[in-house]
Amino acid sequence: MNEIVLDSPLDMHLHLREGDMLKRVAKYSASSFSGAVVMPNLNPPVDSSERLESYKDEILRHCDGEVFEPYMALFFRDSLKESDLIKAKESGALIVKLYPKGATTNSQSGSEEILSSANKRVFEMISEVGLKLSIHGESNGFVLDREDEFLPIYEEIAKNFPKLGVVIEHMSTKNALDSLNKYENLSATITLHHIALSLDDLIGGALNPHHFCKPIIKTPHDRDALLEAALEANKKVCFGSDSAPHYRDKKECANGAAGIFSTPIALPFLAHIFDKHGKVQNLQKFVSDNAREIYGVNPPKKEVRIVKQESPIEAHYDEVVPLCAGKKLDWSIL
Amino acid sequence: MNEIVLDSPLDMHLHLREGDMLKRVAKYSASSFSGAVVMPNLNPPVDSSERLESYKDEILRHCDGEVFEPYMALFFRDSLKESDLIKAKESGALIVKLYPKGATTNSQSGSEEILSSANKRVFEMISEVGLKLSIHGESNGFVLDREDEFLPIYEEIAKNFPKLGVVIEHMSTKNALDSLNKYENLSATITLHHIALSLDDLIGGALNPHHFCKPIIKTPHDRDALLEAALEANKKVCFGSDSAPHYRDKKECANGAAGIFSTPIALPFLAHIFDKHGKVQNLQKFVSDNAREIYGVNPPKKEVRIVKQESPIEAHYDEVVPLCAGKKLDWSIL
Numbered sequence: 277m278n279e280i281v282l283d284s285p286l287d288m289h290l291h292l293r294e295g296d297m298l299k300r301v302a303k304y305s306a307s308s309f310s311g312a313v314v315m316p317n318l319n320p321p322v323d324s325s326e327r328l329e330s331y332k333d334e335i336l337r338h339c340d341g342e343v344f345e346p347y348m349a350l351f352f353r354d355s356l357k358e359s360d361l362i363k364a365k366e367s368g369a370l371i372v373k374l375y376p377k378g379a380t381t382n383s384q385s386g387s388e389e390i391l392s393s394a395n396k397r398v399f400e401m402i403s404e405v406g407l408k409l410s411i412h413g414e415s416n417g418f419v420l421d422r423e424d425e426f427l428p429i430y431e432e433i434a435k436n437f438p439k440l441g442v443v444i445e446h447m448s449t450k451n452a453l454d455s456l457n458k459y460e461n462l463s464a465t466i467t468l469h470h471i472a473l474s475l476d477d478l479i480g481g482a483l484n485p486h487h488f489c490k491p492i493i494k495t496p497h498d499r500d501a502l503l504e505a506a507l508e509a510n511k512k513v514c515f516g517s518d519s520a521p522h523y524r525d526k527k528e529c530a531n532g533a534a535g536i537f538s539t540p541i542a543l544p545f546l547a548h549i550f551d552k553h554g555k556v557q558n559l560q561k562f563v564s565d566n567a568r569e570i571y572g573v574n575p576p577k578k579e580v581r582i583v584k585q586e587s588p589i590e591a592h593y594d595e596v597v598p599l600c601a602g603k604k605l606d607w608s609i610l
Numbered sequence: 611m612n613e614i615v616l617d618s619p620l621d622m623h624l625h626l627r628e629g630d631m632l633k634r635v636a637k638y639s640a641s642s643f644s645g646a647v648v649m650p651n652l653n654p655p656v657d658s659s660e661r662l663e664s665y666k667d668e669i670l671r672h673c674d675g676e677v678f679e680p681y682m683a684l685f686f687r688d689s690l691k692e693s694d695l696i697k698a699k700e701s702g703a704l705i706v707k708l709y710p711k712g713a714t715t716n717s718q719s720g721s722e723e724i725l726s727s728a729n730k731r732v733f734e735m736i737s738e739v740g741l742k743l744s745i746h747g748e749s750n751g752f753v754l755d756r757e758d759e760f761l762p763i764y765e766e767i768a769k770n771f772p773k774l775g776v777v778i779e780h781m782s783t784k785n786a787l788d789s790l791n792k793y794e795n796l797s798a799t800i801t802l803h804h805i806a807l808s809l810d811d812l813i814g815g816a817l818n819p820h821h822f823c824k825p826i827i828k829t830p831h832d833r834d835a836l837l838e839a840a841l842e843a844n845k846k847v848c849f850g851s852d853s854a855p856h857y858r859d860k861k862e863c864a865n866g867a868a869g870i871f872s873t874p875i876a877l878p879f880l881a882h883i884f885d886k887h888g889k890v891q892n893l894q895k896f897v898s899d900n901a902r903e904i905y906g907v908n909p910p911k912k913e914v915r916i917v918k919q920e921s922p923i924e925a926h927y928d929e930v931v932p933l934c935a936g937k938k939l940d941w942s943i944l
Contacts (some may be wrong), residue, residue: 418830419814438683479813481755483822483866492813496752529862532817597864 278584280547280607284310284575285563287542288347289445289465291315291381291514291535292335299406300594301521304539308577308609311345313410313516317382318580319349325363332368340431343578347571349373349410352387354394361405366446370571371410371443372402376426379414380534381520385577390429397432399433401439402464406573409433410443413452414491423491427455434459441570446470446518449502456512463570468545469493469536469599477600485532486597489520498572507553509561514570517542521596540593544553545600547582547607581610611890612918613864614881614941618644618909619667619897621876622681623779623799623850625649625715625869626669634928635855636672642943644898644912645679647744647850650707651716655685659697666702674913677912681905683707683744686721688728695739704905705744705777706736710760713748714824715854724763735769737774742905743767744777747786748825756779757782757825763790768793775904780804780852782825784835790846797904799850802879803827803870803933805837811934819866820931823854841887848904851876855930875925881916881941916944 290312292298302574304314314335316322322331328348350356351363352374361372368502374395375386387395390411401408411433415425430452434442444452469489474480474496478487485492504515519542520535527533530538538545543563550559568574587608591601603605624639624646625815626632639646648669650656656665662682669680684690684698686708695706709720709728721729724745736743745767749759764786768776778786778798803823807899808814808830812821812855821827839847854869862866874877877897884893902908921942 346628418808419810420829476753479826481865483817483819483861483868484864485817485819485866486864488813488817495754527817527866530818530820530935531815532819534817601864609616 277551279561280556280582282543282560282580282582284514284578285464285543285575285580286310286516286567286575287312287519287539288514288567288571289313289315289467289518290539291317291518291520293521294318294334297521297523298334299338300596302335303340303342303536304593306339306342306344308539308543308580310343310575311347311573313347313349313370316349316351317375317380319382321382321385322349323351323353325360325367325369328364328369334418338480343576345576346572352398354387354392354398356398356401357513358401358405361407363400365405365407369407370573371408373410373412375412376414376416378416379412383412391432399437399440408441408443410445412445419492420494424451425502427452430462431459434462437461446491446516447502447513448494450499451504453501462512464501464513465518466506466513467516467518468538468542469518471499471506472545473599474499474548485527486521486601487536487599488527488532488534489518490534491535503549506562507550507555507558509558509566511566511569513562514567515546515563524592524595527597535600537593537596538599541589541605542589542597543580544582544605544607544609548605551584551606582607583610611885614890614893614916616877616894616897616914616916618782618912619877619914620644620849620907620909621646621851621853621873622848622901622905623647623649623801624873625651625851625852625854627855628652628665628668631857632668633672633938634930635676635871635873636669638927640673640678642873642877644677644909645661645907646681646682647681647704650683651709651714653716655716655719656683657685657687658695659701659703662691662703663700667810677910679910680908686732686734687697688721688726690732690735692735692739695741696779697741699741703741704907705742707744707746709746710748710750712750713746714825715745725766733771733774737771742775742777743751746779746810753826754828758785761786763827764796765789765793768796771795780825780835780850781847782828784831787835787839796846798847800836800840800847801850802872803852803874805840805885805935806879808833819861820935821870821933822861822866822868823870824868837883840896841884841889841892843892843900845900845903846902847896849880849897858926858929858931861931871927871930871932875923875932875939878921878939878941878943879897882939885918885940916941917944928929930935
């Protein structure tokens, strides 16, 4: 196969930032995808329907008129009321995103006790309103164990709120995949970098700060398990890039920011991987159909053409350095 | 105890580099230590007695007249002849250092097949001449498994060359410690950073390129096992800082160099750790007596005074950034 036409590809986990960075990067999502879930960890966070509406407007202003639906995410607070959730949903929210305090970029005001009674009250309301609870699930333990240590919490929530759709965001371990398959109401996003890279690509040769992210890329064993789930288009998973741009000087410094930028090459890179493993026929499911099913969305119609034509990953896109800069991909986006 | 007087402390694994960098850093070793094993991975490597002599002269020129003995290291080649080894020993070599090809800085010309018959011939000669075989023991596997995957090679050499002293350099895992204790003729150097830090200090918060090194700092479990061996002054181990300076722009960049700089604060940091664990009485053994026994050296007499007086680790020492910059130590060197 020398050409793939993707029908309304979706990125179910995306960071677009604000201001200057948003201006730089929004066009890459808008040109490649039909829609994307835009994360709310701005500073301050997107935690009200007013913030959410104005953020959505700001995003749309920088989409160069492309067909592109920003599915919005509301920052989880234990003070959220049912009316807040209803308004957020009306304003375009698809998920409520819960961050453990301090787990990643701009999560200082995240949740300190995930299973508190106040949180559980909000989980119940999210379920009733028909939003999804999306979680950056990491403990504050040893960096390689953080996701696995959080798995009992995912399971506890999935078990106690069987009508609540719970999303394991940027799933990064084989154990998480095992948890996922235990509960009907658990689903997961999988990034490009967690199926393409392992810790070797961060700290195995020279140190590559552009491959530093949270949750950290893990062992080849974990990577291969996630890759298999993606290649098989496991119905519990869908693509979410977690593309997270930072200015170069915030990455190449003494205290580098976490986040991998992948949007401009996400689809050709996925085509490259799926083709290499003889699974091109499953790409449509992984980058769109599964998400439609899991989230119940009907994205705007958009055909995206990927052709088998070698193209290198650029050193930077609008001064933001992507993963695997310089690598040659067998596929290009038209 | 508010003061420790160390009798001729030794650093059995040190990188001093050449030229400008050597000028910057040599004084920190010369003022803190009575002697140090200076590694030969320059570009080109120190692989002859001529190179070794001129390198030793260069080092001594930058020691500010301090009492300091550079114990030299000859870069391992499978072409080494017995006469080369004898000459190197006469020129001040204490060890022959074997690098697997590509394992770390300037190891491009390292050994491709560690247990080749040509290598074994040289191992035999090293044993006969009375030098030690020192090895950067890492496979080319997954970054966290490299040292453990190399352990069978250490054990094979120790078993087949029972009169050869073999040094596991910068030991970084609990499994290596277990191997070490199986063979009489195996010993190990332990760095400050492998007992003070874990992967969390590199990739657990913000990315800290100044904590990037090879072998990589590992799990808290590994760190604690090594720490215990150091605190107990296990007779098979001694201090080797593996202090490895790089210019800041070679660390804070898109492809950061491996190596942690620790010399200026190594002794007060060790005092801080040993004191915190109530083991100050074992510090002398760890930083000197054990090495004298293992290597059969009689270092020049030098008293180094460490006092219990808070001092911060500086942001840089001659523009080279150390580990844990900004951290307050309970001890200072006088």
